[in-house]
Amino acid sequence: MSMATGKSNSRISKIFGSIKTAFKEIWRQTPGKAALILLLVLVSMAVVAVVTITPEFLVKWESATYWEDNPVVVPPCWVNTLGFKTSKTTQVYFTQPSSTDVNGSIVKYTYTHTYVLDVNDLPKDLYVKGEMPLLCENGGFKIPAIMITVERPDGIIIHAWNVAVQPGSQNATCGSKLTVKTSKETFNLAEVINYLVEKYNITIPQEIVGTNETYVQSAMSILRTAIRTELENKYMSTLSLFVKPANYRITLSRDTKILEGYKNQITGLKNRIMNVEIDNQVFKDRIIQSLDRALNNISWIINNINTVTYSDYLTAMSYASAEIENANKLGLAAGLPEDIRSELQVLSSGIKKFIESATSTPSLIIPEITFETLQGSYRVEVAVAYYGISNPPQSLDANVGIIVKGGCHGILGTADKGIDIATVVLYGTPIALSIGFVTAVTSVFIGVIVGIISGYYGGLIDEIIQRIVDVIGNIPTLPILIIVGSVAQKTFTGEAKSLYIILTYIGVLVIFGWGGVSITVRAMTLSIKEEPYIEAAKALGASNTRIIFKHIFPQVLMYAAAVLVFNVPGAILTEAGLSVLGLRHGWPTWGSLLASARAENRFDVWWWILPPGIMISLTSLTFVLLGLAIERIVEPRLRTL
């Protein structure tokens, strides 16, 4: 009994001893050292990933809501040290208010964060989100009122959002959380426009707008509309927080084409009226006079087109319109033909419409305004207030997040949907390594065992095995993989779908992977078993098992190690290739990152394709170097004396 344990102990210690020696031997060589260091990095990445990964991540890593707080397709932040200028991404979450302010029955919890924008790059988004509790007093609900103010570096304080949260129809209870998220639709853009106009003194010069108060007002309103359009379209409303006006220019259209048109129309009408027989000569003269005055007004504009102000232009036009209307009224009394009168009518209302459009849209007066990034510190303050609370809690059980999406993110940037590339690369490591290892180890193991059996025992077994290998070897793997992959995508459902798809890939790779190994191993076995030292071992009484495991296997091991090494990256590459071909399995792998880059046609985004690509190459390199080192151990003849 004690003998047996002693023996097994010594065997275990022998195995450990040989593993230790193997590591030492690998470490002694330069490629081995490099391989071990790389392997250590890969394995520790894998370990970290396995320890920290959540099942939720595996399912949701491709959904946009999971990465809600990340900017979309931005480079890593270290590019700033290379001379790029990108704004920072800030995601601060508060569980404790920065300050609490009780004023009578009003309690206000304030959360503040200062965001420093020190480059010209505009952030991509700013929003506040949070979960606030519903407080209770005397059985009645107290709903929080949320005010978000931003103090800009230029001193403007903008009340960006005022949100009153509604508990909704669901059965709310005391302390139940209300979810809040600000959006650009609820953003207080009008206030920003007001402050910007005021602070930066955006006015229309008198030489353009003139002095007529009404028209000055309408010009200002056109300008504000232009500002609003610009801020809404280019700066998503919210980002107007980060800008100041850079240039603005207001021009008056100096085009006389419309005026010439009116002039010709009036002249034509006048000529036609003069040829009409009208009994009352006085009326006719007055009509002609009215039209002449209208013509004069329009001509005056045309003549002074380069100096005329907006006010004078429109005043003259309204005079012309009034004269034509007057002529029309006189025409009715004088019995002018119906067709001429209706044309007068159309003309006068046309001019009226022209005036109307010139006072409400940027048709006559054209404002152009551009904005630029305002650098400096922005103080974002989120105030959560409850009214009518007699005994307010000192600290609020709330969760408030202030998110500024910048122009860079994390250590490896983001892909579409804000996917954090560093996270996916990290979590892809154990998956890639397992795919590679499981495939390589299984197929090489099967290949070696079958090859040795085939070569050592020969006869009918050998014949059957080799014919099977022939059949397998002549079936192309890739089309089979594609077919099996798409069938698997349709067949498997449920939570473990991805796992099953990957296992299917591995299965196909193993089925088609062991054949080549077994052919070579069989050939090696055939030659090794004829070696004199095998016969010598038989003469010593060695069993078949002993000969296979002690004499043949160690020699095949070298080849097996080499094949293992080449199969590991091979399987990872196949998985990546299938992903890129569109046979996705749904897990965060390096291949799926490349696949999404292909799907979005964004191969120009280097931080999207390089990290997974480099990881695949590094893994391959690791195993090739490791193979070189292992080869020297299992093949002592390569060693120098």
Next chain:
Amino acid sequence: MGENIYKPVYSKDTKLVVSDLKVYFPIRRSFIDVLRGKPRLYVKAVDGVSFDVKEGEVFALAGESGCGKTTTGKSILRLNEITEGSIGYLPSKKIENVVKLPMVKKLSEHGHIDLYSIPDKYFKPFRQDIQMIWQDPFGSLNPRRTIFEILEEPLDIHGISSTKEERTEIIAKALEEVKLTPPEEFMWRYPHMLSGGQRQRVVISRALILKPSLVIADEPVSMLDVSIRAEILQLMMDLKKRLGLTYIFITHDLALARYISNRIAVMYLGKIVEMGDARKVVEDPYHPYTKALVEAIPEPDPQRRFIIKELPIKGEVPSPINVPSGCRFHPRCIALDKHPELAELCKTKEPPLIEVAPGRYVACWLYAKK
């Protein structure tokens, strides 16, 4: 015929008796040949060989390559299947009681047992008792294992001593025995780090580490440099004396056989043609084939260095698949040309191994006639 036809005798001091041993190797037929119903052909490597080896003797099996001497040696170790015959063996004391199984065939009252009647799984103890020294010191050592591992393997197989310290001691002693000193220096080397002579010492050491009583040496020096042959032979003889071994010495070199062995059996094409005292066989050969072999021994006489000797033999060795009828040597026999009256007999009837002088046997019709 009143002559004594050779029959192996089981006596108290006979270590090994090979009786009418036949080893035929089937030739693989192609699929078409199988369909045509062509009969299976055999390579008759050993075709009726009988001899006995006395305890403590050096018995030489001589003959040119392909004559079946190595196959005979391997058959004794059960490294190949035999077709017919029996191999009687007198187990040494240490394994005497190992085999008392009912199926084991007793061949004599002295305790000889038929090696081929022992089932495979019970044969292992015999491997300790019968060992082999191999011809090729380069091929017969696994290049991937250290000398220690190579010598440890027999201990491991037979479960001799389990601790590493004990084994190291045994191996060191075994290495010292074959004069590989200091053993600590050789133990951890790989075969490719040793010279041919040193490797052959390792091969000898591996054969002797199990303390056998019968050692089959298959041309142990033929692949060594001439300069170290004598050294190795001297070592083998020393060990024999010291350990009380019995040698079966397989060689193609009659001069060498005469020098080291007590008795010689000369084989031709799977059969023994002459057997007897080593010195007598070489100095006064009877069989025409032995005569040719003896003639082929180079003479260490500088006077004759430019003379290419005419050997008393003609033709080539026939294929062992189609053995000539009658005396298998007759197509090459020069004596036959001188005795045309024997032609009919030689071509049709196989000569038995007959005693022509005490302890001297020849298989030739030339001598049977007397």
